[in-house]
Amino acid sequence: MRVEAVEVVVAQLSLRAPVHSAGVTHADKATLFFRVVTDEGSGWGECSAYADARSPDPTVEAIEPTTVDRAIARLFTGSVGGNLPSASSVAGVCVGGGSVGEQSVAGALEMAVLDAELRSASRSLASLLGVAHREVGVGDVVGIPPEHDLGALIDAVGAALDEGARRVRIKIEPGWDHEPLSAVRERYADAVLQADANGSFEPGAAAGLRGLDTYGLRCLEQPFVAEDLQSHRALAESMSTPIALDESLWSVARVRDAVQAGACRVACVKPGRLGGVFAAIAAAEACAEAGVECFVGGFFETGLGRCVNAALAGRAEFSLPGDLGDPDRYLAANPFAYLPEESGTVRLSDAPGLGAELRPGVMAAHRTYTRRVDFGS
Ligand SMILES: [Mg+2]
Known part of the structure; x- marks a missing residue:
């Protein structure tokens, strides 16, 4: 599978009702996604960062774009026009300093690569x-x-x-x-x-x-x-x-x-x-x-x-x-x-991929930010 592009997407989501835990109220659920596009199809990943995150977890603002760009460069620059890295290698390549922010981005990129890999191989997670x-x-x-x-x-x-x-x-x-x-x-x-x-x-x-x-x-x-x-x-x-x-x-x-x-x-x-x-x-x-x-x-x-x-x-x-x-x-x-x-x-799903199906209309209605990083030609 050849990597063609990575899309960075933010969707402005929210909780149906606020949830209070010690010292914080969760209501905003702006979520960062990645879509890895290959010549055989694509895969989606979701980042765990969230708006009201507390230490040790990062907010979306804290990792996009700096940590995200660094992870994408580490993972795909060496494979310009080349093969998709295996999902099991993603965290090792992306996590440089070992921060939780880097790990949350690595986890999301791993998910996207895994989704593409599994769909291409007709295998379930x-x-x-x-x-x-x-x-x-x-x-x-x-x-x-x-x-x-x-x-x-x-x-x-x-x-x-x-x-x-x-x-x-x-x-x-x-x-x-x-x-x-x-x-x-x-x-x-x-x-x-x-x-x-x-x-x-x-x-x-x-x-x-x-x-x-x-x-x-x-x-x-x-x-x-x-x-x-x-x-x-x-x-x-x-x-x-x-x-x-x-x-x-x-x-x-x-x-x-x-x-x-x-x-x-x-x-x-x-x-x-x-x-x-x-x-x-x-x-x-x-x-x-x-x-x-x-x-x-x-x-x-x-x-x-x-x-x-x-x-x-x-x-x-x-x-x-x-x-x-x-x-x-x-x-x-x-x-x-x-x-x-x-x-x-x-x-659990037996379908190829991660088991989740995109609802394109919901994503389109809530997507507030997209940028695409292209590789190769
Ligand atoms: Mg807990």
Whole structure:
């Protein structure tokens, strides 16, 4: 396959309703896409960068155009008029300094190359990744309700469970921890619940956090800032609820450090942050070797990124339900159709490519920026 061009596309998307987590409200979902054009067809990739991203994750503005141009040059300049690089080589070529911004761009370019490669070979992503399960469990996330309204929280958790969610991840923050979790547990005695603090607690809050053991949580995610593995390890050793890490896991090397340090018993693995699906597999394998459970975490992806996440979640290392609900439920407009979902599971696609189909009208209506980098003639 010969590379002809790469298109850089930004679509101005938004969430149907704002989602609040500790210290930030997500509403704008402007999304960066790449389309790799070859002589045998094209492939799409989606970048995990988003408008309200917090450290360690980048915003779209922070990476376009500088990081994007550098990655495209590294990846395709050597192949002017030449062959498409293999998808498994993309992250190694694109990630120079190892920043999360570079990794997020590499992950998106890898996705586009992978889509083109798989379509040309008439192969599905699930087949390439060697998935253990064709049907994967769907978990849901419930944000902090406006004005900390307990009734609204109970209703949102109930709606997620009614839709079949295999677990519900509840966002917490200092001052919004015991009361919401106690109320939800009282109402839904058997629900599988996780709490996600997005790094909002100080290490001095550990004694109060230990009290969350009462609520039978599947895990407590990222109580402290991303850099602080030591406080996570100390808390993990002093509570029965497993500690999960998310923001702390900003690279494959960092995942290895965290699991070897005993800082978590659960890992939220995000291919968009780590540099793509192959990096995510390496991270998950490191977790499996250390006896750490994994789930696939989301960034409110469109159907494109979420299809990749779902296929990844079909691998044996992912024993916990991921953030794999249909983007049509949270995006006001979704430019890529997602997988069929039934009774809390999605069925992976056997179609050639990533499993997501472009909705051209939706993309055209929301596309606010396009530039094309041509190679060869
Ligand atoms: Mg999280």
